[in-house]
Amino acid sequence: MENPIIQFISSYIELTPQEIDIVNEQNQIKAFKKGTVLLTEGAYAKECYFILKGCVRSYYLIDGEERTTEFYTENQGINPVSYLTKQPSEYYLACEEDCEVALSSAERSRVLIEKVPKLEALIMQMSSQLLVQNQVSFDSFKNLSPEMRYLKLLETRPDLFNRVPLQHIATYLGITPVSLSRMRKRIKVKR
Amino acid sequence: MENPIIQFISSYIELTPQEIDIVNEQNQIKAFKKGTVLLTEGAYAKECYFILKGCVRSYYLIDGEERTTEFYTENQGINPVSYLTKQPSEYYLACEEDCEVALSSAERSRVLIEKVPKLEALIMQMSSQLLVQNQVSFDSFKNLSPEMRYLKLLETRPDLFNRVPLQHIATYLGITPVSLSRMRKRIKVKR
DNA sequence: GGCAAAAATTAACAAAAGATAATTAATCAG
């Protein structure tokens, strides 16, 4: 059975057996226990991630409160802003479940692209795709009410509700946990 | 006096006179009157833009209401989602002022990169920068209240308030024009 | 299994936003 990264790459471009070996060589996989903090506010992100298994949450700490901005799950990549800008991170990354994560660094990405040049096109494509996704998400967030955001999340990522505490989903939706709880009750009564 | 695109590129990488000529050749500049719609919902964006002068607004039409998602002004690039995905656009692009805009297309970008390969690195860098900006904007939007978003916009882009109607700023901030008007009054009274 | 900690819900009240309608102000074309 092939590893998930090769599977992922192969769904975009064809890799020769030699190239698969190279990718696997450059590949570092680590396991993290639930609760592990991968990145802290103020720290410099030295690595980017690709989730093989589990769930990682990004959040800001504002007035002592955690404000969730994203949940990353299987087959999602994390390019911390701090990793891209080389500035101290403004947010945290923490494992919400036991995780298996593939790690890469600027240095290792460089080597990998050097050895398998056609990966560069894929990376550019993914980067553009990431931008699109982010933009679409932002637009959708702005265009929807909290209640519609909640209902949409229920449809698009129902698994999240069994994987992370509701309070984190609340701040992800841009509301307080109390408000989410109230909203859920309201919705139940409606039908 | 050099044209703004050359100036812009030169602030990142060094261009030889020959390269400047090539860039200028591939460069198409158009003027649009205020009110011109550059992209319509359902249409396929064939071009991307770089604003030399003026202001372009992106907005969705939802239940007959315009919901502004971005204001693009001088030295900002516009990569419509539709341009990147080759899918019909979900939003509109319209000139809020008389504009001067540099246009590019997939074909022309390809030729340009072929002739000036070092531009590819710049484009990748800008793409990554765009992703960062978008992510930071989204996070900030989610972490701030409408009032704080308004105050922040006043600080970071005060020019907008003299360039576009408040109603569009309102939907950009994620609230209704009526609510913005009320908020402005509230803030005045406070001090 | 039972205890402690964390999470979720509920209640009550204040603050802000949405909706609708009416009024005032500003803009623009002839």
Next chain:
DNA sequence: CTGATTAATTATCTTTTGTTAATTTTTGCC
């Protein structure tokens, strides 16, 4: 300059969210 159109404000009322605190439920650990 003026009338017409568009934008902005104000008022009123409803709905939703924020805040704080108390209570119930769930989770995790020994």
